[in-house]
Amino acid sequence: MNIKINWDAMGIATSIACAIHCALLPVLLTSLPVFGTNIIHNPFFEWSMIALAFLVGAYSLFHGYIKHHRSFTPVLIFSLGFIFLILKQFLTEYEILFLVIAVTFIISAHLYNYRLCLKSKCSSPHHAH
DSSP states (O other), X not given: OOOOOOHHHHHHHHHHHHHHXXXXXXXXXXXXXXXXXXXXXXXXXXXXXXXXXXXXXXXXHHHHIIIIIOOOHHHHHHHHHHHHHHHHHHOGGGHHHHHHHHHHHHHHHHHHHHHHHHXXXXXXXXXOO
């Protein structure tokens, strides 16, 4: 059984999960610290999500670049998003703004990479990346 993973879809899902965690979780789970649980601004969890987003994104974009389209544009778009993702960790007064910018760039990079892969000569709409 040969299972193919669409890494761009995985990157988009990871970015959306990060956005939900950062934007909605504080609203829904503000009572957790009362019970001794804190995943809202937990540095280990935050950096783990950032690392996961980077690993999935880097693999997806590297794969698309090498095997399909040779366009560096998705990497540049992803890099801009990732800069804002890191900045939000240090400039917390702009956390939500930088998160929105980061997720927008990262998702855009994955979507653009996916479209380029579909347009490449070796791709077909049924070909997973």
